[in-house]
Amino acid sequence: MPELRHDPIQKRWVIIATERARRPSDFHPEPKDGAPAGFCPFCEGNEDKTPPEIFAVRGPGGRENGPGWDVRVVANKFPALRIEGDLDRAGVGMFDKMNGVGAHEVVIETPCHDLNLADLPAPHVERLVSVYQQRLNDLKKDPRLRYILVFKNHGVTAGASLAHPHTQLIATPVTPMTVAQELEAAREHYTHKERCLFCDVIRQESESGDRIVYDDGQYVALAPFASRFPFEIFLAPRAHAHDFGDLSAEGGRGFARALRDVLGRLKAALRDPPYNFVLHTAPNTSMGPRRPGYWATLPYDFHWHLEIIPRLTRVAGFEWGTGFYINPTPPEDAARFLREAGEGNPAP
Amino acid sequence: MPELRHDPIQKRWVIIATERARRPSDFHPEPKDGAPAGFCPFCEGNEDKTPPEIFAVRGPGGRENGPGWDVRVVANKFPALRIEGDLDRAGVGMFDKMNGVGAHEVVIETPCHDLNLADLPAPHVERLVSVYQQRLNDLKKDPRLRYILVFKNHGVTAGASLAHPHTQLIATPVTPMTVAQELEAAREHYTHKERCLFCDVIRQESESGDRIVYDDGQYVALAPFASRFPFEIFLAPRAHAHDFGDLSAEGGRGFARALRDVLGRLKAALRDPPYNFVLHTAPNTSMGPRRPGYWATLPYDFHWHLEIIPRLTRVAGFEWGTGFYINPTPPEDAARFLREAGEGNPAP
Numbered sequence: 001m002p003e004l005r006h007d008p009i010q011k012r013w014v015i016i017a018t019e020r021a022r023r024p025s026d027f028h029p030e031p032k033d034g035a036p037a038g039f040c041p042f043c044e045g046n047e048d049k050t051p052p053e054i055f056a057v058r059g060p061g062g063r064e065n066g067p068g069w070d071v072r073v074v075a076n077k078f079p080a081l082r083i084e085g086d087l088d089r090a091g092v093g094m095f096d097k098m099n100g101v102g103a104h105e106v107v108i109e110t111p112c113h114d115l116n117l118a119d120l121p122a123p124h125v126e127r128l129v130s131v132y133q134q135r136l137n138d139l140k141k142d143p144r145l146r147y148i149l150v151f152k153n154h155g156v157t158a159g160a161s162l163a164h165p166h167t168q169l170i171a172t173p174v175t176p177m178t179v180a181q182e183l184e185a186a187r188e189h190y191t192h193k194e195r196c197l198f199c200d201v202i203r204q205e206s207e208s209g210d211r212i213v214y215d216d217g218q219y220v221a222l223a224p225f226a227s228r229f230p231f232e233i234f235l236a237p238r239a240h241a242h243d244f245g246d247l248s249a250e251g252g253r254g255f256a257r258a259l260r261d262v263l264g265r266l267k268a269a270l271r272d273p274p275y276n277f278v279l280h281t282a283p284n285t286s287m288g289p290r291r292p293g294y295w296a297t298l299p300y301d302f303h304w305h306l307e308i309i310p311r312l313t314r315v316a317g318f319e320w321g322t323g324f325y326i327n328p329t330p331p332e333d334a335a336r337f338l339r340e341a342g343e344g345n346p347a348p
Numbered sequence: 349m350p351e352l353r354h355d356p357i358q359k360r361w362v363i364i365a366t367e368r369a370r371r372p373s374d375f376h377p378e379p380k381d382g383a384p385a386g387f388c389p390f391c392e393g394n395e396d397k398t399p400p401e402i403f404a405v406r407g408p409g410g411r412e413n414g415p416g417w418d419v420r421v422v423a424n425k426f427p428a429l430r431i432e433g434d435l436d437r438a439g440v441g442m443f444d445k446m447n448g449v450g451a452h453e454v455v456i457e458t459p460c461h462d463l464n465l466a467d468l469p470a471p472h473v474e475r476l477v478s479v480y481q482q483r484l485n486d487l488k489k490d491p492r493l494r495y496i497l498v499f500k501n502h503g504v505t506a507g508a509s510l511a512h513p514h515t516q517l518i519a520t521p522v523t524p525m526t527v528a529q530e531l532e533a534a535r536e537h538y539t540h541k542e543r544c545l546f547c548d549v550i551r552q553e554s555e556s557g558d559r560i561v562y563d564d565g566q567y568v569a570l571a572p573f574a575s576r577f578p579f580e581i582f583l584a585p586r587a588h589a590h591d592f593g594d595l596s597a598e599g600g601r602g603f604a605r606a607l608r609d610v611l612g613r614l615k616a617a618l619r620d621p622p623y624n625f626v627l628h629t630a631p632n633t634s635m636g637p638r639r640p641g642y643w644a645t646l647p648y649d650f651h652w653h654l655e656i657i658p659r660l661t662r663v664a665g666f667e668w669g670t671g672f673y674i675n676p677t678p679p680e681d682a683a684r685f686l687r688e689a690g691e692g693n694p695a696p
Binding site for chain 2: 003004005006008010013015016080081092093094095096097098099100147149151153157158159160168170172173174176177178179181200201204208225226276278307309314315316318320322323324326
C-alpha cells in the first residue's frame with residue numbers, strides 16, 4: 001500500500017510508493033547527462049571572459065582577474081537580479097510589484113573544468129565553504145537584501161548551463177516563500193514547546209537510525225521522513241545554530257567533510273546524478289527591527305541546513321498542480337543504499 | 349531592470365526578467381520532444397491491454413472493453429494511490445502518516461494515437477470535458493477523497509510516459525498544499541471584502557487587457573500578472589462558479605471551446621510545446637461538516653480555473669530552494685504573442 005507522509009517543516013504531504021520502490025540502478029543516467037562542449041569562461045586563463053572578480057582565494061603572487069586562483073567569485077553575466085537601484089515598491093491595481101534589486105554571483109569552485117565537487121581534495125572543499133560564508137556575510141551588510149540563497153545546479157537536467165563546477169548566490173529583496181514557510185513552522189513549534197523543530201527531527205531520526213546517511217557527531221545527513229524526491233538529503237549541524245554565516249573554523253571543516261562525504265555517496269550510488277543543493281539559513285536581519293518581533297526568537301527557533309535534491313524523476317502536472325509529490329523510493333531504502341555506497345570519493 | 353511581482357492567490361513573488369525577454373522562437377523544441385515509439389495500450393483494438401474500463405463514450409452497438417469508443421476511462425496500471433483500504437491515520441513519533449488511499453484514473457482522449465487535444469474536433473472536446481465532469485462527480489461520492497485533481501501531461505518533458513493523448517485524475521485523501529493555499533487566500537480576501545479574489549483578478553485584467561489571451565464573454569484566458577513560467581495561462585469562467593462539477597451543458601461547451609482555442613494558440617506559437625494543465629476546483633465536501641465552518645463560504649469565495657503551464661524552462665536549484673521563480677518572458681509579451689498566433693487549429 002502506498003503511504004502518505006507529512007513533512008512537519010513544510011507542512012506538505014508526500015506519497016511514498018512503497019510497492020514499486022525503485023533502486024539506485026533504476027536511476028542510472030542514460031543517456032549521459034552530458035557536459036556541453038566548447039569554450040569555457042570559468043577555466044583558468046579565461047578570467048577576462050567573466051565579469052570582474054568579486055573575491056578569490058589565490059596563492060601568493062597571483063594578481064586579481066588573472067590565473068593562479070583556487071576559488072573565484074564573479075557576478076553572474078546574466079543576472080536574475082541587479083544590485084543597482086531602488087526597490088520602488090508599488091501597487092498595480094490589486095497587484096504588487098517592486099524593482100528586481102538583488103545580487104547574483106557565481107562561485108567558480110575550482111580552476112579544473114572536469115573535477116566534481118565530490119572529488120575535490122578535502123582542504124579545497126573547506127576553502128569553498130569558507131567562500132560561501134564570506135560572500136553570505138558580505139551581502140548581508142546590504143539591508144535591502146532580505147535573503148541570500150547559496151545553491152548549486154549540477155548537470156544539465158538540474159539546470160546547469162555550464163559544466164565547469166560552480167555554485168551560485170542569489171540575494172533577494174523579499175524572504176522567499178519556502179523559507180518563510182519553514183521559518184513559520186519552526187516558530188510555531190518553538191512557541192508551543194520551546195524547542196527547535198529541526199533539533200527535534202535530528203534527535204528522533206538519530207534514535208531510529210533508519211533514515212541516517214552520515215553522522216560524525218558534529219553533522220548529520222538523513223533522508224527526510226516525507227522525502228519528495230528519491231535520494232533527497234537533509235544535512236545539518238547536530239548542535240543548534242541558526243545562521244550559516246556564524247560558522248566557526250571547526251564548524252566549517254566539519255561541514256566540508258560531511259558535504260564531501262554525502263556528495264561522494266550520491267555519486268557512487270547513482271553514477272554522478274544531476275542534482276541541486278540549496279542552503280537554508282536565517283534571513284538577513286541587518287535592516288534592524290523594522291518588523292517588530294519577527295527576529296526575536298530566530299536564533300532559538302531556526303536551524304540552518306542544506307537540502308540536496310538528485311534530479312532523477314520528472315516533475316509533472318500532478319506535482320505542479322498540488323504541491324504534493326510522488327516519491328518512488330522510500331527514504332529508508334534510499335538511506336540504506338547511500339550508507340552501503342561508501343564514500344565513493346578518494347581519501348581526503 | 350528586472351521586476352518582482354506578487355501573486356495574490358499563491359502569495360508568491362516572481363522575478364520577471366524584462367530585459368532579456370524571450371520570444372516564442374527562443375523556445376521552439378529542439379530536438380523534437382519525441383513520442384516514444386512502439387506498442388500503445390491506449391490505441392483502439394488494444395482495450396485488453398489496459399485495466400478494465402471505468403467509463404466510456406461510445407456509439408450505439410459498441411461493447412464494453414471493445415473498440416468503437418470516442419473517450420475511454422480506465423484505472424492507471426501503476427497507480428500512485430489505491431481505492432481499497434482504510435486510511436489508518438497514525439503518528440510516527442513527531443511525524444504523521446496514513447495509507448495511500450485514493451484513486452488514479454486515465455482518460456484516453458481519443459482512439460487516434462497521433463491526434464493532439466488542440467486538433468480534436470470541437471464536439472469531441474465537449475465530450476471530453478463532460479467525461480472530466482462525470483468522473484469528478486462520481487469520485488466525489490467517496491467521502492474519504494478530499495480532493496480530485498484533473499491534470500494532463502503533454503510531451504515527454506512534461507512527464508507523459510505515453511504519447512497517446514490522455515488526461516489523468518488523482519483523488520487524494522488530503523487537500524493538497526497548493527490548493528489549500530489558494531482556498532485560504534480566497535477566503536481571506538472574501539472575509540475582508542465580500543468579493544471573490546478570482547472575480548476581482550478577472551475584472552482588473554479585463555479592464556487593462558494587456559494580459560488577456562482569449563475572451564468570449566463566457567470564458568477568459570490570461571497570462572497571470574506574476575506568471576512563474578513563460579506562456580503560463582489561467583483559464584476561468586467569467587461568471588463566478590466554485591465547482592467544475594456543477595458545470596451546465598452550455599458551460600461545458602464554452603469551456604471546451606476556450607480550451608481548444610488556447611491550446612491551439614500555444615501549439616501554433618510554440619510549435620507544439622510540452623505542457624501540463626491542472627484543474628483547480630473546489631475540494632470534495634461530501635464528507636459533510638466534519639470541519640465546521642470550512643465549507644460555509646466556499647461557494648462564494650472560491651472560483652474554479654485551469655492552469656496551463658508550457659514546460660519551456662528548466663526548474664533549477666533556485667526555484668526548489670525558494671519557491672520563487674525566474675520568468676524570462678513578461679506575461680504582457682506572452683499574451684500578445686498568443687493573441688497574434690491565432691487559433692492555429694482547424695475550424696470547429
